[in-house]
Amino acid sequence: MTSELQGRIRPVEVDRTSPVPLYFQVATRLQELIEKGEIGVGARIENEVDLAERLGVSRPTTRRAIQYLVERGMLVRKRGVGTQVVHPKVRRPVELSSLYDDLVAGDRAPRTEVLRLEVMPAPDAIANALEVAPGTPVTWIERLRYAGGEPLALMHNAIPIDVLPLTRDDLAAHGLYELLRRNGLTPRIATQVIGARSATPAEAKTLAEKRGASLLTMTRTAWDGGGRALEYGSHVYRASRYSFELNLSAG
Amino acid sequence: MTSELQGRIRPVEVDRTSPVPLYFQVATRLQELIEKGEIGVGARIENEVDLAERLGVSRPTTRRAIQYLVERGMLVRKRGVGTQVVHPKVRRPVELSSLYDDLVAGDRAPRTEVLRLEVMPAPDAIANALEVAPGTPVTWIERLRYAGGEPLALMHNAIPIDVLPLTRDDLAAHGLYELLRRNGLTPRIATQVIGARSATPAEAKTLAEKRGASLLTMTRTAWDGGGRALEYGSHVYRASRYSFELNLSAG
DNA sequence: GTCAATACTTTGTCATGACAAACTCGGGGA
DNA sequence: TCCCCGAGTTTGTCATGACAAAGTATTGAC
Incomplete structure (x- = not known):
């Protein structure tokens, strides 16, 4: 009697021979x-x-x-x-994907410049975030991410070396999360902190922003299904060009 | 044979008379x-x-x-x-609670100053966010939220009047989400955009920040279980005192 | 006509039973 | 000695049946 469309799922079609549940x-x-x-x-x-x-x-x-x-x-x-x-599209709880994936999906022509890549012992703060012993060897990366020809974000990451060996070429051509997934490493849980601060002079120059411009900051640690820490990241984004969009569902 | 602690849950204790599942x-x-x-x-x-x-x-x-x-x-x-x-603490998916709730939980003594409260027809942008017809009457609120005696956030909200009537006193004493819940309105789905920008001179003054200080911005629309828009909010936070913490899990 | 009690609908919780699939580990064969 | 295969363990999927709780709609009384 109301606005019933009373979803008729019509022709019954479940395939009991399929391996799909x-x-x-x-x-x-x-x-x-x-x-x-x-x-x-x-x-x-x-x-x-x-x-x-x-x-x-x-x-x-x-x-x-x-x-x-x-x-x-x-x-x-x-x-x-x-x-x-209530909604015709899936609202994902919150994407656990990388910036690169998002940009590709949004057709914004990402490009990555690898500023630094070296193996080093994890300093205390990073070891702490990754929940590994201080001094554990990690690959330390600094990347500059462009979108549509303009700099967008300055990204710092630490990845334990026993998780994945990384090369400059890989990182220039692919997103970090894509590389992880390709090697069978699926981030399943992450904790993020999103904040903001003013750019340092060096950051402003690198990102082509004015002195003291506002930057969005995001630090994240991601774990795989087995509870192993895969990645720690500390990134800054140009607030004038980027924001985080989240879809939450509670209950 | 491994590092089995083999969790002994010892004394059986489920209460079948309890209403808790x-x-x-x-x-x-x-x-x-x-x-x-x-x-x-x-x-x-x-x-x-x-x-x-x-x-x-x-x-x-x-x-x-x-x-x-x-x-x-x-x-x-x-x-x-x-x-x-794999982890000794609960990682919550993402809270759908208000700042007020968070501060209470964190023991940071919140206080709210209601700067403005009036009923007005929704401007296009807000009507759009709430998915209602332009001109639909909404309660428009501006609040200044203190924590630990210091200003923390400047908050603007629009709530359709047929969702909930609001008074200054209610808002001064309680969080918006608390008031919603008390009236049987439970936010279940929300979309948020988190960004950053520099404070305007007026904002800086209100929030006791320096001119041009970085602010975190958050705009949100929240719906209840029936898909009805409950609230639109556009808030700015002092980046020096606040950040968003998210726990994601993808499955 | 209005309000309250009752019947009905629909989801929420729980039990029991069964088989399948993935992984571990030990034994047998090359 | 090494590798493969099978037995055992543990979670994954599915069926059937039953009752409880929360809304909605109807009915009846005033």
């Missing part, structure tokens, strides 16, 4: 329908029980699929009411 | 043991099946409890191997 197949199907707008924002989807029956899967499986989309901010559930579409 | 009771218990260091980093916890039996709950319940901690980055699971502690 059923709940994921269902979630993907739902996500497609929502992204294509076939279930419009505000519309309620079928209740779990009916949906499960029609798709020929159990209720827990259906539930898990829906839960998956709820966690991504597409759906909202209310006990006694139903499940509603 | 069993899985949550188990998760909380585990979290305590880990935070207290009784299960040390690197140690494996008991396998799901045994743990379930000993606690007198079903395996799915135990699983859900463990899953909860995995999502928060405390534990890591490996099929065929077991579940390991």
Whole structure:
């Protein structure tokens, strides 16, 4: 009676021979329908029980699929009411990607200049952030990132050498996170601190900013699924050209 | 044979009369043991099946409890191997709370000065952010937030009047998010943009900063579970006294 | 006509049982 | 001695069934 689109997921289609889990197949199907707008924002989807029956899967499986989309901010559930579409796109919890990835995705023609690359023992502050013993050998990198021909960010990173050996050429051509992933290292957890301060004269010159211009600062430590620290980074961005965009979902 | 601490969760203690879900009771218990260091980093916890039996709950319940901690980055699971502690503290996904809440939690004695409070038709930019029609009546607020006796942030907010009526006294004594929650309005999804810029002379004066000091800026729109926009905010923080801390987990 | 109690709908929690997939480790064969 | 294979362990997925809790809608009383 309301604005029911009553998402008809029509032709049942789960492939039980596929190695892809059923709940994921269902979630993907739902996500497609929502992204294509076939279930419009505000519309309620079928209740779990009916949906499960029609798709020929159990209720827990259906539930898990829906839960998956709820966690991504597409759906909202209310006990006694139903499940509603609240946003037609996935709102990612917050990207765990590198600046390079973002720029490529945004078509902003990134270019990287490697200013420094050397192996050195980790100073206390960095060892602390990486949760390794002081003096542990790390690769120390300083890079200048350009976008659209203009300098955008000055980036400092430390990567334990037993995590990944790095070369200048690799870093000039690819983002750090891309290199990590290529070597089977997936950042899964990170802590970031975002702040701001005025540029030092040297920074201002490097970044083509005026003296004392505002810079965005970001320090981050990233761990893989096994709890091993992969990377510590301390970066400064030109505030006039860059900002962080976050999508949060709580609950 | 390895460095097994083999987390003995000892005296079974789940309270079936409590309204708190069993899985949550188990998760909380585990979290305590880990935070207290009784299960040390690197140690494996008991396998799901045994743990379930000993606690007198079903395996799915135990699983859900463990899953909860995995999502928060405390534990890591490996099929065929077991579940390991990787970090002794909860890494929260990202808080959807207000500055006021954070300051209270951090014991920094917040105080709020309401500089302005009026109902006005929403200008285009704000109506756009809130996804409402231009001209829709909103309560417009300007607040100055102190912490530890010093000014910390200058905050501008717009709240549609049909969401919540606000008074000066309420705002002086409580955080905006607290007021929302008290009225049954729970922010569930938000998009934020964090940037930086130099203070205008007026801002510098209000915030007791020097001319041209760096400020952190944050604009946010928050929605409730039903997809209704609750709040638009545009805030500036003294970069010398404040920064954003985020914990990300990608899965 | 208005308000409160009741029935219904829908999600939330929990149990039990079963099999599959990934990893570890030990034993047997080359 | 080294490597491969199989047994054992542990998490991953899925089904079925049941009841509880929170909303919504309906009905009945005043």
